[in-house]
Amino acid sequence: MSTYKRIGLAVVSAAALVAVAGCQGSETGGKAADKAAPRVKSRASAIEALTVAYEKTAEAKSAKVEMTMSMPAGLDGGGDMKMSGVMGWDPAVMDMTMTGSALTAGDPDAPDQIRMVMQDDVMYMDMGEKAPAEMDGKRWMKMDFGAIADKMAEEGADPQMQKALTGGMDNMNQDPAQQMALLLESPSLKHLGSETVAGQKTDHYKGKLTVKEMLEANKSFDFLEGEDRDELLKNVEKSGIEGYDTEVWVNKDGYPVKMDVGMETPQGTVEINQTxxxxxxxxxxxxxxxxxxxxxxKMLEELEQAGGMEG
Structure with missing residues (x-):
């Protein structure tokens, strides 16, 4: 595997893990911190309870996170990825470490782990002792997505691609409140009962969104309009992805303790588990x-000078 492909895999993996099931932008309201999520059975009550949990979680602004993504063998080689650390929102900050078989993908030159730090809309990735020689002996890869989008604009790149890039950066630091905001849009949202998770009594909720419903609810795709949005929906549906199953366990204080997301693909189910x-x-x-x-x-400029990515 080439140096640039290894770097690209790390970048894409980080984005996929942190952005999963997220939706960009929201407002909190009320004195949610003074409320507790009620025990519920009906869909209407589930919406009420999860709305309270959403507001409380948004107001918390940060949490410690453990995340695992499992991908079937037929999807880019498959494997597992794990992330752990602290994530903050409003403002968006992150300090997470990523490990897993999908990161190395059988490549002996790939880093065993990557630490990711984000602040002021810039991501830094510590490639460790196995950082490619092209990084001039430096361990940290800097990704200023805004600067990259500006570069693309200077070179006459498609404006939609620029918006996708900056929108992707907006979507890279997603908190559990934003994920619950998506779940609240599910027409099949239901309460499955009470369970003990991580030693805490919780209420268990589940809902499903089709690809179309997800695109409509997820503000990260607002930059796409008309034919562009229809084309994205068509391509995703053509890939065989039918929708997203989301489950969340909310404790008696109204905070999510665990969240699972499943995405069905022709190659198998992609599973994301977060605590x-x-x-x-x-x-x-x-x-x-x-x-x-x-x-x-600098890497992109070198690729441009070299005439593209090596195979």
């Missing part, structure tokens, strides 16, 4: 200095 704790935990991060980072813009 949350320590809501309100400090999410301040330290980003590496410029002297420690290799800017992804």
């Amino acid at each position: 949350f704790s320590d809501y309100g935990a400090k999410a301040a991060v330290e980003v590496p200095s410029d002297s420690e980072t290799f800017d992804m813009l």
Whole structure:
């Protein structure tokens, strides 16, 4: 596997893990911190309870996160990825470490783990001791998506591609509140009963969104209009993806303890399992200095000079 493909795999993997099931932008309301999610049975009551949980979680602004993504063998080689650390929203910050078989993909030169730090809409990825030689001896890859989009604009790239890139950055730091906002849009939302998870008594909810419903509910795709939006929907449906199953377990204080997302594909089911704790935990991060980072813009410029990505 080429150096640039390994870097690209790491970037795409990070984006996929952090952005999964998220929706960009929302507003919190009411004095939700003073409320507790009621025990419920009907769909209407489930919506009421999850709305309270959504508001409380949004107000918490941060949490510790453990996340696992399992992909079937037929999907880009398959395998598992794990992430753990602290994530904050409003403002968006993150300090997470990613490991797993899907990261290395059988490549002995791939890093065993990648630490990801995000602040001020810029992502930094620590490639470790196995950082490619093209990074000039530096461990950290810097990805300023806004700067990359500006570069694309200067070179006359498709404006829709630029919007997709910056919109993707907006979607990379998704908190459990935003994921519950999507679940609230599910017409099949229901309460499955009470369960004990991680030693806590919780209420278990489940809902499903079709691809079309997800696109309509997810504001991250607002940059697509008319034919472009129809084309995206057509391509996703053509891939065989039918929809997204989401389950969430909410404790007596109204915070999600666990969230599972399943996405059916022709190759099998992609499963994402997340657990949350320590809501309100400090999410301040330290980003590496410029002297420690290799800017992804430089990599893109080198690729352009070389005439494309090596195979």
